[in-house]
Amino acid sequence: MNLIFLGAPGAGKGTQAEIVCDKLGIPAISTGNMLREAVKNGTPAGLAAKERMDKGDLVPDDIVIGILKDRIAQDDCKNGFILDGFPRTVEQAEALEKMGVKIDKVIEISVPDEKIIARLSGRRVCEGCGASYHMEYKPTKTEGICDSCGAKVVQRVDDKPETVLSRLETYREKTAPLKGYYENKGMLKTVIGQDEIADTSKLTLAAIEG
Ligand code: ADP
């Protein structure tokens, strides 16, 4: 099963992808996490991406497409995968088709803007493994320390309030058109993001199975 999770920054794509991938036994692939990893390691892709990511702008299609292509060619993707944060432009969606990747379903997680802003301000991520947390909705067991790998949990530079607004704008302009794109292909399922993570998971799994 090849799935795409679509939604504004902070809608909960990553959180749901982590939960659903465990249930389905397929990897969740987050281009955001891969890019942050590339930045941390100072790879050429990371160097090219850093400034744009910090500002909340999209990284150029060719860089992201290259990273994604290498990742889905790996062995663990044979039985399927969840794409979290890719495609983010119509050009990226077309590139996926050109690679011959067949997508079974596109799950859009929809959350109103007011809630998004509150969520992003409380979001924290693990520097080590990329796991995501929230000060209020999904706190770590020990303050500031990742439950799964023990590394430090920090706020992303692009989760600062000034950057959040420009990320929402970028989403509306560049990524939201993908809803119509996949709806026309009869692939889109919309899930309304709930306040409780577990409630959204139930709806998400139902949308995948239904
Ligand atoms: P969020 O969904 O919360 O915005 P991500 O972790 O998915 O966060 O992405 C963080 C940043 O990484 C984006 O703002 C963008 O700069 C870059 N990025 C991630 N995925 C893509 C993509 N598919 N195309 C272009 N840029 C991307």
Ligand code: ZN
């Ligand atoms: Zn971790």
